[in-house]
Amino acid sequence: MLSSFTLGQYYNTTSVIHRLDPRFKLLQLIFIIAFIFVCKNFFALFLMCALVLIAMLLSKVPFRMYLRNLKVILPIVVFTAILNMLYVNQGEVVLFSWWIITVTLDGVLKAAFMVIRILLLILISAVLTYTTTPTELTDAIESLLKPLKFLGLGELVHTLAMMMTISLRFIPTLTDETDKIISAQKARGADLESGNILSKIKALLPILIPLLFSAIRRADDLADAMDCRCYSGGKGRTRMKKLVPGAKDYITTTILIVVFAAVIVVGKVF
Amino acid sequence: MSEILKTEDLVFSYNNGSPVKRAAINKVSFTLKKGETLGIIGHTGSGKSTLVQTLNGLIKPESGTVFLDGEDLWKNPKQVYQKRFRVGLVFQYPEYQLFEETVYKDIAFGPKNMGLSEEEIDFRIKKYISLLGLNLNYLEKSPFDLSGGEKRRVALAGILAMEPEVLVLDEPTAGLDPVGRENLFKAIELYKKERSAAVIIVSHSMEDLARLSDKLLVMNLGEAKMFGTVEEVFARYEELSKMGLDVPVVTKILLELKALGLNVNTKAFTPAQAIKNIELLLKEGDINA
Incomplete structure (x- = not known):
């Protein structure tokens, strides 16, 4: 009855993303989410899309697992899309008008922008939870704090x-x-x-x-x-598995910084 | 005597429809008559616990049928829960299911669900708490204040008060001391005699099963490997030990004696029987080996 319930959704396989230091993964996730919101236009958002897609491919988690995640938030996505379409009324190109409902091209674009943003948020968070065990996450949080x-x-x-x-x-x-x-x-x-x-x-x-x-x-x-077993709190306690950042952690971070810079530039130029 | 419980080719697997599907029980059949005791032996993971849960409809078998008094248990799926009053299942460590403020109310839970009258419930509670050897003043205590053995007896009283025709016990004596074990078995025997109920006991103790059972069912990797009288099953001790199961210690001693070349009757499963056989051997006086 309850056996189908699992906490977290760790997907057991070996990939580059799985082997990243969980602290780096967590921080990288936070920055990616921040930059998804920084995106000012479709060009910048496209860069983030590419980034998320590459992360998903590298994680070696099957795409149907990600789709399952999206299914859950489908109602929220649809709701956001409709609200955005209806409330954004500026713009000259009117696509559709009936009674008090007017849909403009700007509205549709804005809705698409929001929907892509939400999808990216969910997908990149799923990359973290699929590739990191809850224990690793806890360790990362403890270490970061x-x-x-x-x-x-x-x-x-x-x-x-x-x-x-x-x-x-x-x-x-x-x-x-x-x-x-x-x-x-x-x-x-x-x-x-x-x-x-x-x-x-x-x-x-x-x-x-x-x-x-x-x-x-x-x-x-x-x-x-x-x-x-003489547990007496954290003082003087050592760890069996120490988190040690490696080359791949620094490389991924560098790549991210480049992408983030590009997002800012693209947002300013276009 | 008539057959009260019968199973035919029961099959059930966990994780059905996924690649890690695992058959918990596979084609298990046995019959049980009124007033009989069936012992179920098997390793952890052999499917014993799954099997007992199919008997009262907690688990619906994928295929195969459970007949209760000649009627298919799942004939009317909406009525299955009423069958649970007729096949009383006592889980492992039943004391962890106690929840009421008083022992009285906790024992009353089952009978109340049956829809019995207040007087009948009151009568049964007093009857079965006494049958289990607990004083009537226990009824007003909180079940959480009792000792482990007492809790176990209260939990058992809660099932007996439903007066099931078939009493199923999953390792009823796990974690009890020898005195607690004896008391529990005594109560079960008393209940069985009085209601001419059928009893099913799952246990790891060959000694207990040899003493209490009329028939034995040996489970291995989800399959019923043997089904027969205690004598028939323990006579196949070589097969049993291949499955990693044992025969009672006294039987083992007699078997060793026989291996030493003594002409002893190895058909003995309780200390009393074994003593008789050894006395016979001594009388015959051929201890010259």
Whole structure:
């Protein structure tokens, strides 16, 4: 029932993008998103399109996986397109006019521009989530937030990262557990499908209470286990897998800087 | 006695339709009569837990049929959940399904779903909590304040109070101490006798199964490798050990004695039977090997 649910959407394969340092990937993603918004015209946007497409090709993730992502946001895309078409009324070339609805060429172009922007945002974010495991992402966030320790927030950063790691670790466990509890209560004749909203919420109690109880029990056990292994926060803790940036990280960053410069120039010139 | 439960060529696989499809159970058939106990043996991942969940309709088999009292379980898919009151399934570690404020309310959950009257529910709760050897003053306690063994018994009472005709237990004694195990088995035997119910026990302990079961079903890699009386199944100990399964320790001792050249009857699966066979051997007096 819940087994189809997976957190994140890591696609297990080996590609250049998979092997990039997650910190670089995360920062690069942030800058790419920023520059998608910096684009002033179609020429600049075209450059970003090419960039995203190349990233998708390099990731070796099948295109149907990306299409699946786009399917989810299709309603938002359609909605944005329609709103833009209807609200942009300037421009001389009127394509279509009926009652209070006027669609101009400018409106259509503006709508296309917005739609491409949204698609690019989704696709480039998907490149990151398909090629980076949640654990790698957490490590990257912890590492990137390290400078906060100069503000005396070092321990906080470590705690947050540890919390994220633990919750990611327990999602599959608790999903399994939920399945089991649902089956057990169904075996006692629990009816989870029929009835109105109020009775449906009530029917969830036999599942939520044992689940909460077991989550707390597991947390307690985990705390004991961490205690037994002398865990005492982030101070003096070393890592088994250190993140070390390599040539490919610097090369991709250089390429990105060139593309970004081109985007700015193209935006000014045309 | 009449057949209460019968399965025919049950097939079910996980991840159906994807390349990692894996058959959990493949063509499993067995029959069970009223008042009989069936033991199911098999490794982790042999399909035991999937099999027991097909018996009360929690899992719908891809093909094959489960007959409950001669009627196809899935004849009317909308009524399947009512069959769950007739085939009571006790999951592994059932204590983790307790959720009510009091033991009383928790045991009442199943009978209430059946739509029984208040008096009937009250009667059954008191009956089955006593059958499981717990004092009536436990009824007002919170199930979360009980010990592990007590919780297990409360959970079992919750299923027994539905008075199922077939009681299915998935590793009922996992994690219990010997005393807790004995108490649990005693209660199951009592229930079985009183309701002339059929019982299915999934277990890793050959000793327990040898003592309790009339018949055994051996599962390996999703297939029913053997189905027969305890004697028939344990007699094929060589095949069993090839599957990485065991026979009871006492049977093993007798087999070793026989291998040493003693003329001993190896058909013994409980300590009492084994003692008898060894006494016989001693009487015959041919211990000169």
